[in-house]
Amino acid sequence: MTKLLSEISKNQRVGYILPKTDIPQLSIESIYHKNILAESDRQIPELSEVDVIRHFTELSKKNFGVDLGFYPLGSCTMKYNPKINEETAKFDGFLNIHPLQDESTIQGILELQYKLLKSLSEITGMKWGTLQPFAGAHGEFVGMKLFKAYFNAKGEKRTKLLVPDSAHGTNPASAHIAGFEVVEIKSDENGLVSIDEVKKHVGSDLAGLMLTNPNTLGLFEKNIIEIAKIVHDAGGLLYYDGANFNAILGKVRPGDMNFDVVHLNLHKTFSTPHGGGGPGSGPIMVNEKLIPFLPVPDIVFENNSYMLSYNKPQSIGRVSGFYGNIAVMVRAYTYILTMGQKGLNEVSEKAVLNANYLRVKLSKLIKIAYDTICKHEFVLTGKEIKEKYGVSTLDIAKRMLDYGVHPPTIYFPLIVPEALMIEPTETESKETLDYFVSIIESIIKDINENPEILHNAPNNTPIKRLDEVKAAKEPKLKW
């Protein structure tokens, strides 16, 4: 158990010395009326630099990251985070510039953003976009606002937004908070969006459809052109959730599938680290007809220089305080330069190869939800195991921790009972995949012979299974 910062604090310890100053130091009480002054000292820990470094280093040892091993978390694309990205992101000329500096002094960062947008336009088959959204969910929200602005400009009131039942939870949530009425579309027996279901909801109130392709089952929505036509014919728009873009890099583009708005996750497809939950980046790319509504500022290149342009009268406005998570963009741009056309193409090929390899091997051990060629991920169901042995998917996941790998995404998508969603990514070697298969084999053996070991798992982790019910029932959220 690592002590809390508050528990290692010692009165009067310091962790830092400020430089000398010649500026006359004023007394606070002499400048300000006591009405606005703090009534008491804030109880902030007092620590030495050694205390702080030891504390956080110890904590870091209790964390599992991609650098430590296999992390097949479905729909999260936990690929290797190249180290060159970390180096380029630390250049002084990026790190120490202010967002409101004169444009002549920020040409490098504007050029980088402009070129990144150009590359993403080509990669997605869209016309232009914005890099401002801070995360995928933020991108979805911006995309939904673009839908709103587009219909407003046309003088249409469209309220209904279709979202498949296999969609990421953020899809319906983003559509809802942007002011749409969400209609859930049932998947058909093959795990795909049913054309008939879509047709049922077509009408003058249809705003559009949000779709992930390949979907969260890892299956390509082959009917996309027909679905797009139905939605477009009804006057609606199509939104592409790019969480699964790693599967199709260089193979097929959302623009060519007739999507109108696309979000990408730079922290998934473009290798930037997830940072324990963020910062990410969720650029939005659009086709011609949505360009006027993109957030301000836009990045333009005119008369040989890059500029931030606010000249967009139909824009939805500003979506982030400044311009988004710039450091993430630097990393993603570094990655695209490194990979090039050839490398990006190889990414999707090997990601799909790895997923299918695991699919074939693992579906012999645990039932697969939809047994067909998959793209970057696939979903197993632990339903039978649970019914037969009383071992849940959660138990299986916790047991994996004992073998030094991160478990897959579990209990998602919601349409698969006891789901295990596995996305190996292209950066994993055959040995790693084979090791993972051998882990599942051992676990299956345990299930047959000694299910108790699964209920008690994990055993080799810094801490044993945690009581989540207690945490929610008696919330203790600070020291």
Add this chain to the structure above:
Amino acid sequence: MHPYIPHTSEEVKSMLSDIGVSSIDELFADIPESIKLKRHLNIHDPMSEFEVYKELKSLSEKNKTAVSFLGAGCYDHIIPVAVQHIISRSEFYTSYTPYQAEISQGTLQSIFEFQSLICELTGLDVSNASLYDGHTAASEASVMALNSVKKSDTILISEYLHPFTKQVLKTYFLGLDIFVVEVKGKDGKIDIDDLKSKISENVAGLIVQTPNFLGILEDLSEISKILKENKKVLIVSANPLSLSIFKNSKEWNADIAIGDLQPFGIPQYFGGPSAGYIAAKEDYLRKMPGRIVGQTIDKEGKRGFVLTLQAREQHIKRERATSNICSNQALMALASTVYISIMGKSGLKEIAKRSISASHYFESELTKIKAGKILHDQPYFNEFTFVFNKDAKSVLSELKKQGIFGGILLEPILGEKYKNAVLIATTEKRTKEEIDQYVKIVGGIL
């Protein structure tokens, strides 16, 4: 072969054969031919690490840095080296959201500590694991307020709220039947009479910023009283650095505290990534957006931490969720946590005090040489709005020529009322020589 993709051609062959297909192309056979990309992406050839490094280095050098007096929510503070050292540990930065608590105690405990520190600074009961930035935090806080006051559809904001926060709010509520109404300012502070006149049944609450966009510290005593009497939600946005010296949300009797953590160990980085904080009184806990970490015990009774109260969140509630936030700025929140730990109780106070001494010294020196005058004679923190006697644009351009970013020209952002007004920020990093040099240059062109 590629350094990040380990497959040998023999392995590919054997994997394909195990799958039961003869080529990788067959794995893409489910994509209709009509939409397949039948050419190569028009992207350059791959580059080596050495070349990429040079290319990015040269791009970074097209940006110019200088002695900076720029602020407006993004400041040039000293960042102890320990901060970068810790957030560069790949156990932290290559991990994902801590879904599997048993192998994520590092992230989880550090977020618990972050929440504790935010509660301590703001004085409020509960904090989440951080938001995107201080500006979007205002939208999330507004939603909490709207959901707390029955039949409300209006959020009041102070005229002196950061203009970008205002714009983000406006976008957030675009096309919804929610109104964002501005309360006028008077001499750099909220106009109490205007506030009174705008409070109505439909109002959920007020967002006020102190120190406000002009750098002025507002006395919220009366504002808070008015809001409480009318059962409205008070949301206070504050630079976290100011909270060691000035009243915090608890002391103002505010309900929700928000702000941007950039001053706490996060590089300016052209405005991002930073992290937003949000804290609230206990009553608002179930309406809080985003991730929250709670303490619990493991099977053996040992203390541990988990993501908790997830029933609020989008992956459970889907279209019934009140927020779509499914992440946090974890690594930046970690940077701030390390920063606060290193600076400690006395360090945070000292940094705030030095910023204050610097801003006040600076203002008095500029006034002394009759360069102009402060816009409003009100108490201010680390930033002040100074109106130059001369064309402010040319003053700034002269300073820039001599290696100084002299401040932010307010007229293009706030309009004509702010002719020749410049927002000038100081931090503990600025020296007397730098300020004197600034004053000397201005003196030379008066």
